[in-house]
Amino acid sequence: MFNYKSVVEFGIIGIGRFGFSLAKALIEAGREVIVLDCDENKIKHIRSLTDNAFVVDNLDKETLQETGIQNCKTVFVCIGEKIDISILTTLNVINLGVPRVISKAITYEQGCVLEKIGAEVVYPESDMAIRIANRLLNEEALEFIELNNDIHIEKVKITSKLDGKTIIQSKIRDDFNLNIIAMERGRNTIIEIDPSHILREDDLIVVIGKKNNIRNLEDFLGNK
Missing domain, CATH: 3.30.70.1450 (Regulator of K+ conductance, C-terminal domain)
Structure with a gap:
C-alpha cells in the first residue's frame, strides 16, 4: 500500500458511478487524486486514468491511515447506498484530521447524521x-x-x-x-x-x- 506523505488535493473513497465520474473529472482537470475502493475490478478500471488508485480490504481508521488519505485537503466519501459504511467511513476520515470531508447521501436522514458528525453533504441524484x-x-x-x-x-x-x-x-x-x-x-x-x-x-x-x-x-x- 502506497502511503502518501505529502499533501494531496483530493481523495475519493468509493468508485460507483458518482465516485468514478467525480474522479475522472478531477483527474482530467489535472488535479492530484487518491482513489480508494474495496472492489479490485473498479480500481483496475480507474487505473486507466491514474496510478493513484488502491484496493483496500476495509475502511477502518487504521487502514485508511495506511493509505495516506489523511494527507488530502478534501476527501469525498461516495458510499451513499451502504449507509452504515458511509457514516463510519466519514467519521474515520474526519477523525484522521482531513480539513474538508464531503459525503454522498441518498436520504435526508442519512444526510442529517453525516452533517452532525462534521461532513458536508451532497445528494447527487x-x-x-x-x-x-x-x-x-x-x-x-x-x-x-x-x-x-x-x-x-x-x-x-x-x-x-x-x-x-x-x-x-x-x-x-x-x-x-x-x-x-x-x-x-x-x-x-x-x-x-x-x-x-x-x-x-x-x-x-x-x-x-x-x-x-x-x-x-x-x-x-x-x-x-
Missing part, C-alpha cells in the same frame, strides 16, 4: 434531478429524463383525484414511493416544495422515482 426538473419546466423541452434503467424524472398532471389536497395529504411519497422535486401552476414554477402546499387540478408536478411507481401514480390519477 436529488441535486441533479432538481437541475433537470428546473430546465424541464422552464424550457418545456422534455417529457421525462431517464437517470438509469429504473429511475426516472417525469412530469405528471394532477387531476381531480388530488385537487384540494396538500402534498402530504396526497401521500404521493408514502403510497407511491415518489418524491416531488418541482411543480408548475400556470406560469409559476416552484422548486422548493412545501408539504403543506395545496395541489390543484391541472398542476404539473415533477416526480423522481422508479418507472413502475410513476406509472402507478398516473393510473391512480387517470392520466393513462
